[in-house]
Each structure stands twice: as structure tokens, then as C-alpha cells.
Amino acid sequence: MGTIAAVATPAGTGGIGVIRLSGEDAIAIADGVFCSVSGKKLQEIPGYTALFGTIRDGNEILDEAVALVFRAPKSYTGEDVVELSCHGGGYVLSQVLRLLFQKGAEAAGPGEFTKRAFLNGKMDLTKAEAVMRIVSARGSDALRAAVSTLHGALGDRIRMIREKLITASAGLGVWADYPDEDVPEVQSGELLQTLEEAKSALSELIRSFDSGQAITQGVDTVICGKPNVGKSALMNLLTGKERSIVTCVAGTTRDVIEETVLLGNVLLRLSDTAGLHETGDPVEKIGVARAREKLENAALIFAVFDSSRVPDEEDRELIALCRGRRCIAVLNKSDLPPLLTAEDLRADFENIVEISAKSGEGFEKLKTETETLLGTAGVDTSAPMLQNERQFACCQKALAEITQAAQALAGGVTYDAVHINIDSAIDFLSELTGDQVSELVVDKIFSEFCVGK
Numbered sequence: 001m002g003t004i005a006a007v008a009t010p011a012g013t014g015g016i017g018v019i020r021l022s023g024e025d026a027i028a029i030a031d032g033v034f035c036s037v038s039g040k041k042l043q044e045i046p047g048y049t050a051l052f053g054t055i056r057d058g059n060e061i062l063d064e065a066v067a068l069v070f071r072a073p074k075s076y077t078g079e080d081v082v083e084l085s086c087h088g089g090g091y092v093l094s095q096v097l098r099l100l101f102q103k104g105a106e107a108a109g110p111g112e113f114t115k116r117a118f119l120n121g122k123m124d125l126t127k128a129e130a131v132m133r134i135v136s137a138r139g140s141d142a143l144r145a146a147v148s149t150l151h152g153a154l155g156d157r158i159r160m161i162r163e164k165l166i167t168a169s170a171g172l173g174v175w176a177d178y179p180d181e182d183v184p185e186v187q188s189g190e191l192l193q194t195l196e197e198a199k200s201a202l203s204e205l206i207r208s209f210d211s212g213q214a215i216t217q218g219v220d221t222v223i224c225g226k227p228n229v230g231k232s233a234l235m236n237l238l239t240g241k242e243r244s245i246v247t248c249v250a251g252t253t254r255d256v257i258e259e260t261v262l263l264g265n266v267l268l269r270l271s272d273t274a275g276l277h278e279t280g281d282p283v284e285k286i287g288v289a290r291a292r293e294k295l296e297n298a299a300l301i302f303a304v305f306d307s308s309r310v311p312d313e314e315d316r317e318l319i320a321l322c323r324g325r326r327c328i329a330v331l332n333k334s335d336l337p338p339l340l341t342a343e344d345l346r347a348d349f350e351n352i353v354e355i356s357a358k359s360g361e362g363f364e365k366l367k368t369e370t371e372t373l374l375g376t377a378g379v380d381t382s383a384p385m386l387q388n389e390r391q392f393a394c395c396q397k398a399l400a401e402i403t404q405a406a407q408a409l410a411g412g413v414t415y416d417a418v419h420i421n422i423d424s425a426i427d428f429l430s431e432l433t434g435d436q437v438s439e440l441v442v443d444k445i446f447s448e449f450c451v452g453k
């Protein structure tokens, strides 16, 4: 593997911009552009130490910088690493990077630093994927969950389950290889218990996946209802700013307005939509069609009603559209005398919140109701948590194999069949942690990272 370089800090101007180099020649290449004030070379200093100096292209000084040296294997990637802390301007960083490329560094691909850390055994896949989650975390629970995964909560749990399965598989292997020898009889009761334990541990992870995703990845949430009920006012209450236009004119919102907000510990990817109704206006018509599409695809619906008005056909239509969906009925305008109450909606909605988008009354209730509905209330962020669809799929496949093995065992099927199922489950768990994973999968995972990470 060659030596790679990339800007590790985000684009834009800032006090400091860091360029990271990793690979066999990282220190030599950095020495080719960096002149320390003390006259020392980076080659001469031990790991975890830094030198101050200038970055030079021949005689021309490009910038002043601090060069920090990490020596293999004690670095993020497990290779020699140099971090050049330059001044944080896009142009100066691009010039320094270009110089490093001239001296032999290659441009790092997306996530290539973390990929090397994984390939060099510095972290398993669950930890590498946690790095991405830390970078993208939008709330404290999301961050805590990601940090806990980075510290190994998920990887350790998976390995614990796998170890027990490996022990069981080894027992079956001995039995299969030496059926005539004097090996201890396979204890099917014990084996069944191991399988049941693995089943419940995996089921627990699978069960908590959705709530974990609601915290870390967010939930597509649509705000919908007939015109003028206060959808945009609710949008603005949730975002804490005048994101949508609010007027007393029915049909104010025509396009989909999107914003991501944290409500309690749930990340909501909100869409405020045009009021659902029949209209001859061609522009509004398109808006209503978009609203319906959002409604169809949303994972959570805030169905807004105007409690100060007698419900009509359009409200009933919304009720029908929400049937069987994950939904909270939002009874808005609670500051006005009520003509539509929670009682009236009880038959159609399990979750009803009375609110005044105008005064903010009921906001707390909407927050707790949302957390409860999504199962995130009081979530333990230090518990092992599946982070993405890949991990979820591995877990599900492993569970299916173990379930099949347990059934076969209980049904008196030969141990051979049970053995095959257990080994497949082990493979899926190894894929989850990355102990046994194809290059293709690894490339795909890291391609979703940003450059410099």
C-alpha cells in the first residue's frame, strides 16, 4: 500500500486545517516539504511528538505549520502517520496537498484512513462504522451510542455470541469426525440451551434496531392535513425558526419544505407539505400530489387537525390515509375554543396530542409521545446497538440459521444439519464484525465515508 494524503478537516475557512499522511513513506515525504525551526527532521523524532516550522516548495514558503508524528503501529491507521496542522484555508491546503502529491503521496480515497486501520487490525468493522456515526451524530444520545460502539459494545457482544457457537460447533465437529471413538456424547440439551441463548441475544439486538436508527439516522416524518390547520406553524415550532410561511390564507404552502430537527432524542427528518384537498389551481395541485407522495413514504406521520373547527370530509380523508400507519394525531389550536376533541379522534388514533403551535403549549407532550412511539424513551445508549442495515441483515441471517438449528435439534434431525446451520450463523456474525468479510463489502462500506476520514 502506498502513502496516502488528504485534508482531514472540513472544507471552508478555519483557524487550522489538518492534512493527514499515512503509509510507509509518510515521514520521509513530510520531511521533503517541512522545515522545522529547530532544524530537526521528522525522521529523527519519536512518535507522539511535534515540530513547528514551515512548509516549503523549494525556496518558497507556503505556510507555517505544526507537524505531528505517529509511528507505526501506534497510530490511527497502524502505519506511520504525519499530521500537518496548517492554517485553515482551502487554497493554502490545496497547495500543500499538491506539493505532497509531487513528493510521492497518493490522494486518499473516501474513508481510506479508517479502511487501513481496519485492514491493519486496529479496529473491527463495527468500530469503523461507529467512526462514521460519530462524525454524523446530531444529538447527545446519537453521539453516546456511537462512542459506545467505538469502544466495542456491539463488537464484544457479537463476539461473545459467536464464541459460544464456535464451542458448540467444535463439539459437533469432533463428534462428526470420530463417530466411533470414545468422544463425549453431544449433549443436545446443552446445545439447545446455547442456541436459545444466542437466539435471544440476537433478537434483542434486532428489536432495538428501529429505536437506535430513530436516534442516530433519523425518521422520515411528514406533517400533513387539510389547508390552514397549522402544519407550517407546527413546522416552525419544531424547527425553532420561521422555516415555513404561515398565513391565514388556505393553500399557503405549496412545495415540500424539509428540515431535520432533534425532538427529544429522536432525529426527525421533517417535511411540511401542502394542505390536502381538491383544487383547481395547477400549482397547488402539484403541491398536493407531492404531499401525498411524502405521506405514502413517511415512516412517521404528524396528522394535523384544527381543533377549533368542526371536522369535515377532508379531515375524514386524512384519517383514512393514516389508518394502519405509525402516526400521531396533532390537535392544533388548543388555545381556541374546541369544536373537535381528542375524544372524537379516539376511535381512529392511538396517539393524540393537543397542542397550540402558536403558543407552544403541548410541545413537551408531542416530544414524549414521539419518543414513546418510536421506543427511544429512556434508551440505554451504552447497550450494544446495531448501527446500520448491513449489521441488521447479518444479525437477521445469523438468527434465521440458529432458529433453524434449534428446530432441527428439537425435531431430532441429524447433527450434521444442525452443524451446518451453526457454522453459517458463525459466518454471518464474522461478517458483521469484519473478521471474515469480502473485499467487495469492505470497499462498499468505506466508500460511504468522507475523504480524509
Ligand SMILES: Nc1nc2c(ncn2[C@@H]2O[C@H](COP(=O)(O)OP(=O)(O)OP(=O)(O)O)[C@@H](O)[C@H]2O)c(=O)[nH]1
Pocket (backbone or CB within 6 Å): 225, 226, 227, 228, 229, 230, 231, 232, 233, 234, 245, 246, 247, 248, 249, 250, 251, 252, 253, 254, 273, 274, 275, 276, 332, 333, 334, 335, 336, 355, 356, 357, 358, 359
Ligand atoms: N390560534 C391559533 N392559530 C394558529 C395556530 N397554529 C396556526 N394558527 C394560524 O392558522 C393559520 C394557518 O396556519 P398555517 O401554519 O399557515 O397552516 P397550514 O396548515 O400550513 O396551511 P396551508 O399551508 O395553507 O396548508 C395562520 O393564520 C396561523 O397563524 C394555533 O395553534 N393557534
Ligand SMILES: [Mg+2]
Pocket (backbone or CB within 6 Å): 231, 232, 233, 244, 245, 246, 252, 253, 273, 274, 275
Ligand atoms: Mg403551510
